[in-house]
Amino acid sequence: MNLNGINSVQPSLVFKTKEAEKPAENQQVQTTSAEPKKSSDAGCLKNYFAGSVNFGGHHCKTSNFEVKKLPDVPCCCCGKPMLRENDLQECKKAVAGAKGEHLAATIDEYSKYMRADEKCAATIIADKVKETGGDVGQGMRATSQNLRELTGQYANGILDGLDKMAKEAFKEDENPMSSVIAKAREGIAQGRGLDRSTFVEQLEKAGGRLGEEAQAKIQDAAMDLPQTFNHVQRIYDKYAGKKNEEIARRLFSTALTTAEHIHPHSLGGPDNTANYIAECAGCNNPRGNMDYAEWLKVHPEYPRKAQEHVEHVEARLINGEIGKDYNDWPIDVRASLSKESGGRMVLKVLNPSTIENMRRERGLSGKDVTVEDVRAAYEKQEAEKAENK
């Protein structure tokens, strides 16, 4: 797909313009904040970290968090690409205005922006309109009578894929994951539906002797299952009678980029970049005040996806798509996540000086930095640290 605005940012231009505007001596200045630090925020974070963290960051309203303004950033929690409001409008228009096979193709094309429950609902609608030629509202109403059965078919399709992956990973038909999958199928056949959190936990236990990479691949595929059948039902209950535009918007609204307070705002977490990570609305809203031990049961992929998210942001930071005052953000967010998760999540991040150096080098070479480059830079940074000891 090619959304207007997405992939059209030209980092080299943005970067060079910003550099050119600044007098040479200003480039020596360490970090400048977009907004002045608020002493109340700093104090709050200091208490929270009990002095154990070298606190950086700057006061910032959630609406001004710069990472939120970038197109196609993967969510730090589920890893799926997120949408800004304008991108969401485009997705909505495309789906609301299409019919029949064209609608099915549009849903398929944009499905990477849908979270699991929405993707399930949209796929059920797409399969229907392929036959009947209707629009999104007609497709929804035509499938509402046997939604549970159709959700079961959709989930079974994902279970088929998981079964195949498990057989390949274990290199045998009879493997510990197969019985977990068979039990899930039984539950669906008997009308009990499926609870994704429990299923993924059992699947992970059964896959114990597999390598990390094979486990991750299977986990990602399993996270495409709807959270529960009721989650899909609730979308239908609320939207089956609504206009096409409203239904289409609902299918994408959970992909909207939000700034997540790592330490919840309601528990005293400040409006500060050191306390923010960009997360889709689908992951952010249900978390509320839930602590990370609980939340990691709902989203076990979070630690892995947060690492990928930070590497992605680092690459875009080096490419000049975010202001220099975010050079400290990776180390700040590592500290915040580590503290909030009780040490269960410790990210590998680039130091501000490494980011700054790479930014300069890149300015000379004019070549975009990729996530692979970021990983290589991290290895180099760690090797240099070990050498200096």
Ligand SMILES: [Zn+2]
């Ligand atoms: Zn997410």
